[in-house]
Amino acid sequence: MINQDKNLCAREVGPTILTYHALGSRRDAVTTDPGVFARTIEALVAHGNRCVDLSEWVAAGRPRLAKTFAIAFDDGYRSIALAADSLVRFKLSATVFLVTGFMSRGSNRNARPSWMRDEPILDWTEARELTSAGFRFASHTKSHPNLKLCKYDQISEELIESKSTIEDRLARACDLFAYPFGASNALTRRAVSENYAAAFGVRLDIARQGDDRFDLPRVDAYYIRTDRMIDRLARGEIEPALALRRPPRALKAHAKAWIESIRNRSTVSIRHRPDESIISTCSQ
Numbered sequence: 641m642i643n644q645d646k647n648l649c650a651r652e653v654g655p656t657i658l659t660y661h662a663l664g665s666r667r668d669a670v671t672t673d674p675g676v677f678a679r680t681i682e683a684l685v686a687h688g689n690r691c692v693d694l695s696e697w698v699a700a701g702r703p704r705l706a707k708t709f710a711i712a713f714d715d716g717y718r719s720i721a722l723a724a725d726s727l728v729r730f731k732l733s734a735t736v737f738l739v740t741g742f743m744s745r746g747s748n749r750n751a752r753p754s755w756m757r758d759e760p761i762l763d764w765t766e767a768r769e770l771t772s773a774g775f776r777f778a779s780h781t782k783s784h785p786n787l788k789l790c791k792y793d794q795i796s797e798e799l800i801e802s803k804s805t806i807e808d809r810l811a812r813a814c815d816l817f818a819y820p821f822g823a824s825n826a827l828t829r830r831a832v833s834e835n836y837a838a839a840f841g842v843r844l845d846i847a848r849q850g851d852d853r854f855d856l857p858r859v860d861a862y863y864i865r866t867d868r869m870i871d872r873l874a875r876g877e878i879e880p881a882l883a884l885r886r887p888p889r890a891l892k893a894h895a896k897a898w899i900e901s902i903r904n905r906s907t908v909s910i911r912h913r914p915d916e917s918i919i920s921t922c923s924q
């Protein structure tokens with residue numbers, strides 16, 4: 641049970657929802673060094689921060705909480721298993737947003753769209769095994785389209801099929817959703833609200849009471865890579881740094897969405913094999 645903390649000061653609104661993708665030694669925007677991940681969790685715990693389970697926090701009405709954080713992984717890369725030791729050591733949970741259409745494809749690189757890292761995706765057996773370490777699973781659609789470019793029935797299909805697949809495969813409720821590319825608008829948020837309890841975007845901020853429940857902010861782990869940033873995060877002093885990075889990140893997100901829309905105008909799924917069942921059929 642999560643209850644709202646009393647005597648909060650104005651900036652203690654949390655949780656800070658940290659979003660990771662892959663873990664490993666590559667130096668790119670979506671890969672976090674496992675050592676950095678472990679040090680971040682250690683520092684957060686050492687400074688008295690509590691980890692909240694996102695599903696429980698949402699079910700409790702998203703109460704204001706002092707010194708709290710949550711852990712999320714997008715896309716379901718197999719390398720996230722490297723986080724298991726930290727989760728078990730401190731008895732934490734993490735929410736993994738799965739793209740269900742990729743789950744059975746394992747390491748088949750040719751089946752993966754161009755935007756995705758060429759490294760293995762979890763399969764359903766591995767996902768089930770990870771639940772014992774504290775991993776929880778939620779939806780990131782069936783095929784990772786930009787939902788803003790999809791028609792309503794296509795959006796519904798992505799939302800409903802991914803939710804039912806996760807619930808069937810893992811025998812647990814799937815109440816949470818994360819937008820591919822963080823892209824949402826009024827139409828997509830309405831569709832999500834008909835199927836999920838809450839949804840997460842990529843707006844760089846700490847969760848606050850007045851947030852739209854279907855466009856909750858998160859903090860991309862890309863910004864938490866140095867010891868200095870880890871220390872600021874652990875001490876609850878990260879907000880000024882986030883404020884500085886918010887405008888350029890928003891610009892970048894706009895540019896990415898624009899490029900995605902251009903690509904969708906000229907081609908649909910040319911990167912997939914013709915027999916792919918996960919082909920994105922989204923159009924303008």
Ligand SMILES: [Zn+2]
Binds near residue numbers: 780820
């Ligand atoms: Zn994604």
